[in-house]
Amino acid sequence: MGSGCIMYNDNERVVQFEFEVSFLAGSLFTRHTWPYSNDFRFKTREPQMSLATPRDSDRKRKLVEENSRDIMTEVKKTHQAIQSLDKTISTLEMELEAARTSLNGVKLLPERVTVNKTSLQRAFVVIGINTAFSSKKRRDSIRETWMPTGSKLNKLAKEKGIIIKFVIGHSATPGGVLDRAIDIEEEKYRDFLRLNHVEGYHELSMKTRLYFSTAVSTWDAEFYVKVDDDVHVNLGMLATSLGRYRSSPxxxxxxxxxxxxxxxxxxxYHEPEYWKFGEEGNKYFRHATGQIYAISKDLAAYISVNSGILHRYANEDVSLGSWLIGLDVQHIDDRSMCCGTPPDCEWKAQAGNVCVASFDWSCSGICKSVERMKFVHNSCGEGDEAVWNVDL
Structure with a gap:
């Protein structure tokens, strides 16, 4: 080789070749990924001239405002039409229910319930004593104490308007031994109200609902009372207490x-539907305890009219409370309707505060009522003549 020439060995040629290839690849990559090879400045759009005039803007604004007013007017009209339709539907539903129950002598009007007075017996109060097939001794203990029998029972109904009936349905085998026993008892005392209902402890809510429906369709009363057959009642005090609320429909x-x-x-008292009442450990809404309670005619008629859609809970007093809690109802807490047995009711009677009803909370009625009903009556009773002296 001549002087001035640079000699490369094989390794140096490889390195030189790799360098040249890398340089060319980099150049190509740069050209393809960066299109602005000569100018790195981003160009902005030139502002466009608007041809709209202030008059055009005012016209557009007015059109928008007019359209908005038109839309709101239509929305308001639609809302009013829906409200009117809802009222019409509600009125028709009420008239339909009234027509369905008119055959039973009950008509549901907007404010009050009126009864066909020509077909129903007038009464001040209907007292339904809840009883069972196995409770004959309980019924006898009541007949021997606070409930009149025979001609006195009829006289109480005619002169004072106080109807008293033992309330019972039928057995699972209609016409069987249990039903025949009640037939014999009814023939002797004439003090039963028979329901189209199969008896059973777990069906008390259904029985209560049927009792009110049947009573409303049988008697035109101002009040309807439900009481258990192991509770002592002073009829005179009950009538006096109810008389205070005659102006409360x-x-x-x-x-x-x-x-x-x-x-x-x-x-x-297990509640299978406990989850409906909120978190575990919650309490029920306020309701009257099931041993004895009273409702006015309008509420009994409401139950009768709406019986098909009233939900039943495990406990009948809770069921009744749930039927009424959403209504414009006057809840009256009368503690004289839940006195204890002697000495509680006895002391109150001696003090001049005779109780309407007495029972033992621990037994949800008078404990061993068959044996103790007469004792409670003698200790806490108002006297046999008290009910006849009540001015109704």
């Missing part, structure tokens, strides 16, 4: 309570 009277909702299976 929507009265719900009893000892109001709010017990715990029992979610545990197997315990007494």
């Amino acid at each position: 929507k009265a719900y009277i009893g000892c109001m309570k709010s017990g715990p909702v029992l979610s545990q299976k197997g315990v007494r």
Whole structure:
């Protein structure tokens, strides 16, 4: 080789070749990914001249405002039409229910319930004593104490308007031994109200609903009372107490309570639908305890008219409370309707505060009522003549 020439060995040629290839690849990559090879400045759009004039803007604004007013007017008209339609539907539904129940002598009017007075017996109060097939001795203990029998029972109905009936349905085998026993008892005392209902402890809510519906369609009374067959009642005090609320067409009277909702299976008064009442450990809404309570005619008629859609809970007093809690009802907490047995009711009677009803909370009625009803009556009773002296 001549002087001035640079000699490369094989390794140096490889390195030189790789360098040249890398340089060329980099150049190509740069050209393809960066289109602005000569100018790195971003160009902005030239502002466009608007041809709109102030007059055009005013015209557009007015059109928008007019369209908005038109839309709001139509929305308002539609809303009013829907409200009017809702009222019409509600009125038609009420008239339909009234027509359905008119055959039973009850008509539901917007403010009050009126009864076909020509077909129903007038009364001041109907007292339904809840009883069962196995409770004949309980019924006898009541007949021997606070409930008149025979001609006196009829006289009480005619002169004072106080109707008293033992309330019972039929057995699972209609016409069987149990039903025939009630037929014999009814023939002797004439003091039963028979329901189209299969008896059973777990069907008390249904029985209560049927009792009010049947009573409303049988008697035109101002009040309807439900009482258990192991509770002592002073009829004169009951009539006097109810008389105070004759001007209250929507009265719900009893000892109001709010017990715990029992979610545990197997315990007494277990509520299968406990989850509807909120978190575990919650209490029921206020309602009258089930031993005895009274409702006015309008409320009994409401139950009768709406019986097909009234939900039933496990406990009948809770069921009744749930039927009424959403209505414009006067809840009256009358503690004289839940006195204890002697000495409680006895001391109150001696002090001049005779109780309407007495029972033992621990037994949800008078404990061993068959044996103790006469004792309670003698200790806390108002006297056999008291009810006849009540001015109704």
